Amino acid sequence: MRTDRIGGSPNRVGGIGRVTGSQQYVADIRLQDVLEVKLVTLDCARARIISIDTSAAELVPGVRLVMTAAHLPQPVPRFGPQFSDRPIIAVGETKYHGEPVAAVAAETRDAAEEAARLVRVEYEELPAVFTIAAALDPASPLVQDPSLRAGDPLAGTNVLREHRFGWGDVEVAASSADLVVENAYTFPMVTHFAIEPHAFMAAPDGDGIAIWSSIQHPNWLQKIISQILGLPLAKVRVFAPDPGGGFGGKQHTKLEPLVAFMALRTGRPVRLILTLEETFQAVRRTSAEVRVRTGFMSDGTLAFQDVQANYLIGAYADIADRVVSKGSYPAAGPYRVPAVRIVSRSVLSHTTPATAFRGFGNPQVNWAVESNMDEGARALAIDRLEIRLRNLARKGEAFIPVDTPADGDWEQTVRRAAELIGWGTPLQPGRGRGLALGIKSGPTTGLSYATVRLLADGSVIVYAGTSDMGQGARTVFAQIAATELGAPLDWITVVMGDTAVVPYDQQTSASRSTVLMGNAILRACQSIQAQLRTMAARLHGLDEADIVVEGGAVRLPDRELPIIDVLKPGLGRLGGELVGNGEMRKEAEPGHPLGGSAAFYEFNCTAVEAEVDEETGDVTLVRHVTVSDVGKALNPLQVTMQDEGAAIMGLGHTLMEHYIYDERGRIRNLGAIDYRIPTSMDLPLEMLSAMVENADGPGPYGSKGMSEGALLCVAPAVAAAVRDATGVAIRDLPLTPERVWRALRDRSTP
Amino acid sequence: MSEMLQTVPIELTVNGRRRALNVAVHHTLLDVLRDDLELTGTKECCLVGECGACTVSLDGRIVDSCLVLAVEADRAQVTTVEGLAVDGHVSPLQQAFLDKGAVQCGFCIPGQLVAAHALLAERPHPTVPEIQEGLAGNLCRCACYQQIISAVLATAEGTAR
Numbered sequence: 001m002r003t004d005r006i007g008g009s010p011n012r013v014g015g016i017g018r019v020t021g022s023q024q025y026v027a028d029i030r031l032q033d034v035l036e037v038k039l040v041t042l043d044c045a046r047a048r049i050i051s052i053d054t055s056a057a058e059l060v061p062g063v064r065l066v067m068t069a070a071h072l073p074q075p076v077p078r079f080g081p082q083f084s085d086r087p088i089i090a091v092g093e094t095k096y097h098g099e100p101v102a103a104v105a106a107e108t109r110d111a112a113e114e115a116a117r118l119v120r121v122e123y124e125e126l127p128a129v130f131t132i133a134a135a136l137d138p139a140s141p142l143v144q145d146p147s148l149r150a151g152d153p154l155a156g157t158n159v160l161r162e163h164r165f166g167w168g169d170v171e172v173a174a175s176s177a178d179l180v181v182e183n184a185y186t187f188p189m190v191t192h193f194a195i196e197p198h199a200f201m202a203a204p205d206g207d208g209i210a211i212w213s214s215i216q217h218p219n220w221l222q223k224i225i226s227q228i229l230g231l232p233l234a235k236v237r238v239f240a241p242d243p244g245g246g247f248g249g250k251q252h253t254k255l256e257p258l259v260a261f262m263a264l265r266t267g268r269p270v271r272l273i274l275t276l277e278e279t280f281q282a283v284r285r286t287s288a289e290v291r292v293r294t295g296f297m298s299d300g301t302l303a304f305q306d307v308q309a310n311y312l313i314g315a316y317a318d319i320a321d322r323v324v325s326k327g328s329y330p331a332a333g334p335y336r337v338p339a340v341r342i343v344s345r346s347v348l349s350h351t352t353p354a355t356a357f358r359g360f361g362n363p364q365v366n367w368a369v370e371s372n373m374d375e376g377a378r379a380l381a382i383d384r385l386e387i388r389l390r391n392l393a394r395k396g397e398a399f400i401p402v403d404t405p406a407d408g409d410w411e412q413t414v415r416r417a418a419e420l421i422g423w424g425t426p427l428q429p430g431r432g433r434g435l436a437l438g439i440k441s442g443p444t445t446g447l448s449y450a451t452v453r454l455l456a457d458g459s460v461i462v463y464a465g466t467s468d469m470g471q472g473a474r475t476v477f478a479q480i481a482a483t484e485l486g487a488p489l490d491w492i493t494v495v496m497g498d499t500a501v502v503p504y505d506q507q508t509s510a511s512r513s514t515v516l517m518g519n520a521i522l523r524a525c526q527s528i529q530a531q532l533r534t535m536a537a538r539l540h541g542l543d544e545a546d547i548v549v550e551g552g553a554v555r556l557p558d559r560e561l562p563i564i565d566v567l568k569p570g571l572g573r574l575g576g577e578l579v580g581n582g583e584m585r586k587e588a589e590p591g592h593p594l595g596g597s598a599a600f601y602e603f604n605c606t607a608v609e610a611e612v613d614e615e616t617g618d619v620t621l622v623r624h625v626t627v628s629d630v631g632k633a634l635n636p637l638q639v640t641m642q643d644e645g646a647a648i649m650g651l652g653h654t655l656m657e658h659y660i661y662d663e664r665g666r667i668r669n670l671g672a673i674d675y676r677i678p679t680s681m682d683l684p685l686e687m688l689s690a691m692v693e694n695a696d697g698p699g700p701y702g703s704k705g706m707s708e709g710a711l712l713c714v715a716p717a718v719a720a721a722v723r724d725a726t727g728v729a730i731r732d733l734p735l736t737p738e739r740v741w742r743a744l745r746d747r748s749t750p
Numbered sequence: 751m752s753e754m755l756q757t758v759p760i761e762l763t764v765n766g767r768r769r770a771l772n773v774a775v776h777h778t779l780l781d782v783l784r785d786d787l788e789l790t791g792t793k794e795c796c797l798v799g800e801c802g803a804c805t806v807s808l809d810g811r812i813v814d815s816c817l818v819l820a821v822e823a824d825r826a827q828v829t830t831v832e833g834l835a836v837d838g839h840v841s842p843l844q845q846a847f848l849d850k851g852a853v854q855c856g857f858c859i860p861g862q863l864v865a866a867h868a869l870l871a872e873r874p875h876p877t878v879p880e881i882q883e884g885l886a887g888n889l890c891r892c893a894c895y896q897q898i899i900s901a902v903l904a905t906a907e908g909t910a911r
Contacts, residue, residue: 003822009851011848011849012848013858014851014856015847015848016840016848017856018852018853018856018859019831019834019844019845019847019848019856019859019863020791020831020832020834020835020838020840021789021790021791021792021830021831021832021860022791022832023856024790025857027790027794028790030788087902102814109785110774192891193889193891194855194857194891195793195795195801195803195855195857195858195889195890195891196793196795196855196857197794197795242855242856243855244793244856244857245854245855245857245891245892246855247891262879273794275797276795276796276797276801402907469855470852470855470892472854478904508799563891637851637857638851640851641851641854641892641897642895644893644894644896644897645854645892645893645894646893646894647893648893649891649893671796671798671800672796672798672800672801672889673798673800677889677891678888678893678894678895679886679887679888679895680881680882680883680885680886680888680898680899681882681883681886683882683895683896687896
């Protein structure tokens with residue numbers, strides 16, 4: 001098999017630039033005469049802005065603009081992917097620590113930083129809410145101005161939305177259940193910590209504007225800038241160089257509107273490169289408190305799931321309310337459950353706006369529900385693997401009524417993970433095992449266009465609006481083109497990240513791109529294949545029906561020709577090219593609780609063996625197994641990289657990561673010194689990842705999306721192993737040594 | 751004030767090329783590499799010496815270039831990621847990073863490569879724990895750690911192509 005075709009693992013397309021340092025991320029692009037931007041922020045979360053004195057700042061040599069809300073159109077435009085609630089810059093009041101109240105543009109970074117320090121803001125700090133309990137207290141201040149959602153019965157509360165999902169009758173089921181287990185679990189506030197901090201540039205561009213952003217959704221950004229500036233889409237050109245890690249934190253528009261106005265006002269290119277600390281204040285995952293009541297029959301069969309999930313979102317909604325609804329919707333897991341009641345709320349607070357983050361709201365409820373499965377198994381003295389297998393939905397089963405039925409043979413995945421962890425085999429003293437299942441709905445709507453050009457020499461250019469932020473979309477797209485059009489991988493260029501050149505793509509999220517953009521590219525290639533068939537019929541005096549183009553070759557009734565042998569004579573003396581367009585849609589479904597059913601499910605089983613140091617509370621993962629149902633691995637090495645990367649990222653919120661706020665709503669562990677993410681010293685002693693491939697996905701060649709699955713159920717698997725090793729159940733994350741040590745101490749002092 | 755910044759002349763040898771320049775006294779080696787010399791392969795992230803994205807070799811010693819003032823590097827030999835390829839060809843370690851799947855988003859990779867090169871120069875046949883410790887200062891949020899370790903091992907064993 002050729003390694004550059006589907007199923008092979010060629011070197012990453014774009015890899016050479018990444019190992020030589022020539023890959024240009026936004027901060028590496030030098031625009032002529034660019035001004036450097038520095039934000040001005042206050043040292044508290046919520047404050048009333050009394051006045052802003054920019055006179056001293058404006059005197060700093062090299063300063064060209066000190067921008068405040070007063071310089072913007074009034075009322076100051078607001079934007080957001082779900083609600084138009086976020087102002088371009090703080091208006092009247094700051095809502096969270098780090099929200100900019102002014103911004104300086106200067107000839108040098110030094111001048112911008114100095115001037116930012118000299119902006120004098122007179123302000124009055126106001127009472128604020130930083131926790132779910134405080135936000136839900138009717139006596140607490142409101143985060144959002146109720147006029148922003150006039151007519152909404154919840155406008156007088158800090159609950160942005162309440163979502164209710166479910167089926168069957170939980171109370172009836174509860175009355176006949178043999179066992180009811182009820183517990184509360186908390187999930188911490190964590191941040192994406194992409195190694196590339198967010199970076200934004202803007203420049204006047206003729207009668208329009210050009211924006212550069214480390215963004216995952218360039219077309220969505222284009223739309224928002226177009227609306228805010230009143231420009232046609234064609235006059236807003238978004239350049240989106242490959243992000244240096246996204247993980248959801250770079251999906252949506254953040255500070256691009258601000259730099260756009262600064263560029264237009266100065267008539268100069270401007271750029272804003274956030275510090276890592278500023279990215280902590282810009283993006284985070286929703287934290288959550290989840291109360292789960294699970295009913296079991298004595299044989300371990302699930303009777304009901306009753307889930308109440310409060311997610312703490314930030315001061316502006318961003319996409320966080322969608323995180324809450326879509327993340328909590330499959331809370332009952334991949335199981336057959338006769339009665340389910342899910343109530344989830346997005347709760348506003350004066351904290352960093354929460355946004356999408358790998359797993360999209362699922363890890364929070366998954367942590368709670370899977371942990372409760374273990375509780376039930378223990379109480380019923382049923383093996384924890386067995387109880388899951390007994391309830392697991394079979395392929396084709398409508399485990400969530402009115403949604404996509406189970407789209408994989410999930411038992412295979414679970415059994416493979418159990419085998420790899422050695423489930424049921426003897427353990428050394430001080431060690432324990434845990435196993436958990438994770439499920440996530442794939443995209444519920446989607447729209448991707450692709451253009452493919454087969455050039456006269458047989459080389460190929462693919463245009464795809466996906467952002468390759470590390471997941472390897474370029475490579476997979478090139479492999480599809482190589483497979484269909486026969487060009488070697490190094491004869492294929494994949495163009496992304498320029499809305500003036502590349503056709504529309506809705507977004508890069510929900511592990512969609514292999515399936516949605518992949519299908520669009522496949523269709524574009526098929527359009528070229530059809531043109532080649534016509535060409536071959538003409539050249540060889542054959543009927544088109546007798547010609548097949550596939551696998552990079554043209555098959556005539558009596559022989560097979562390489563595509564180039566049809567293309568060259570077919571194009572003739574002038575040369576030229578063949579152009580194919582492809583489109584892939586997943587339409588919205590009115591009446592569906594999420595607006596659309598799942599394109600596919602990401603299904604994962606994680607199993608771990610852990611050793612707990614009873615003296616220090618330190619948890620060591622002796623072995624970590626992750627198995628995902630991927631349909632078909634188009635590039636097995638990249639599947640492994642995404643799977644293991646997601647697993648290790650999951651170890652972050654499981655073992656070490658969490659924001660710590662002070663009483664004024666400031667993140668105390670802001671930055672890389674006090675906020676720890678997994679390093680090479682924090683790896684499981686052994687990591688085993690495997691995949692299940694039954695070619696039963698909706699993507700090209702039977703593929704499914706897979707980049708988030710391995711993160712979904714790390715926490716319940718690890719906590720279960722800790723419990724297995726020590727007998728201690730911990731229901732708050734992360735499982736820091738201190739927390740584990742305290743739990744062990746409390747266990748031994750009755 | 752920024753236009754009256756005190757500058758000091760320094761001389762650096764960067765990737766074998768001698769460079770003489772005037773630098774602001776408070777600018778770091780990272781600032782000078784990226785802004786003055788336009789060697790943007792070295793990345794900026796945490797600026798407190800914790801993430802390793804700005805790792806360079808300074809007189810054969812691995813440093814976080816965000817923590818070194820440019821004036822401190824006067825007369826030093828500096829190697830950045832741009833200096834790792836030989837005669838226009840990627841080094842065995844760079845190739846091993848690609849072959850083993852050690853590169854995803856790529857933002858941390860320049861620092862990882864410079865650190866790993868130095869590790870191999872000091873210990874041509876490192877053990878896995880030595881690699882883990884040697885690269886502990888280089889964060890990878892894509893978490894390609896397993897693959898990075900494999901790439902370093904393959905290079906040490908001479909099995910990289």
